[in-house]
Amino acid sequence: RKEVEQDPGPFNVPEGATVAFNCTYSNSASQSFFWYRQDCRKEPKLLMSVYSSGNEDGRFTAQLNRASQYISLLIRDSKLSDSATYLCVVKRGYGGSQGNLIFGKGTKLSVKP
Amino acid sequence: DGGITQSPKYLFRKEGQNVTLSCEQNLNHDAMYWYRQDPGQGLRLIYYSQIVNDFQKGDIAEGYSVSREKKESFPLTVTSAQKNPTAFYLCASTSRGEGGYTFGSGTRLTVV
Numbered sequence: 194r195k196e197v198e199q200d201p202g203p204f205n206v207p208e209g210a211t212v213a214f215n216c217t218y219s220n221s222a223s224q225s226f227f228w229y230r231q232d233c234r235k236e237p238k239l240l241m242s243v244y245s246s247g248n249e250d251g252r253f254t255a256q257l258n259r260a261s262q263y264i265s266l267l268i269r270d271s272k273l274s275d276s277a278t279y280l281c282v283v284k285r286g287y288g289g290s291q292g293n294l295i296f297g298k299g300t301k302l303s304v305k306p
Numbered sequence: 307d308g309g310i311t312q313s314p315k316y317l318f319r320k321e322g323q324n325v326t327l328s329c330e331q332n333l334n335h336d337a338m339y340w341y342r343q344d345p346g347q348g349l350r351l352i353y354y355s356q357i358v359n360d361f362q363k364g365d366i367a368e369g370y371s372v373s374r375e376k377k378e379s380f381p382l383t384v385t386s387a388q389k390n391p392t393a394f395y396l397c398a399s400t401s402r403g404e405g406g407y408t409f410g411s412g413t414r415l416t417v418v
Binding site: 235236238280294296297298299 | 339341346347348349350351354364394396406407408409410411412
């Protein structure tokens with residue numbers, strides 16, 4: 194089982210739609226959780242951290258369920274500029290490379306006019 | 307402006323050659339990392355360094371080497387032992403143990 198698994202997509206949605214990304218992680222000792230955004234042929238950029246209580250940043254809402262080892266990202270009122278690949282990222286809790294970030298393969302989002 | 311600079315942006319290597327990718331940061335970050343990304347794949351950790359003069363192998367270290375002689379610099383050498391070096395290489399840094407990483411803009415390495 195992969196350490197971090199995401200729905201590969203692609204998700205093709207119209208402008209204004211609400212879209213949800215899901216992610217599961219296998220290491221129950223994982224410490225921290227993030228969503229990154231990666232544009233085509235560019236470096237990943239931190240979108241938001243994910244907190245146990247859930248957190249919101251404008252149109253973006255992140256949720257964490259430690260019991261289910263599940264992370265989600267909700268984008269409301271999607272814009273054309275939201276088109277990108279969204280990476281689920283987990284800080285490894287134990288074992289080799291402890292404390293380092295482990296990246297999912299990403300879910301590609303295309304927002305259409 | 308603080309940030310991470312990777313160079314070159316594009317690099318072409320002949321079979322059997324060693325090449326070195328540069329990564330410099332002026333963020334005063336303690337930890338630095340090298341990742342590799344292949345098309346349709348997630349980022350995979352090659353090497354990381356938490357402090358100067360110390361570094362550790364990541365998940366796919368074979369065929370690569372690094373050094374960390376200065377806090378600001380973490381160069382990656384792709385050796386001829388790396389059988390499939392064509393990929394997008396990303397350098398990142400972070401304050402020790404805290405938060406997410408800041409990435410450089412990457413180097414695209416192609417074997418010709």
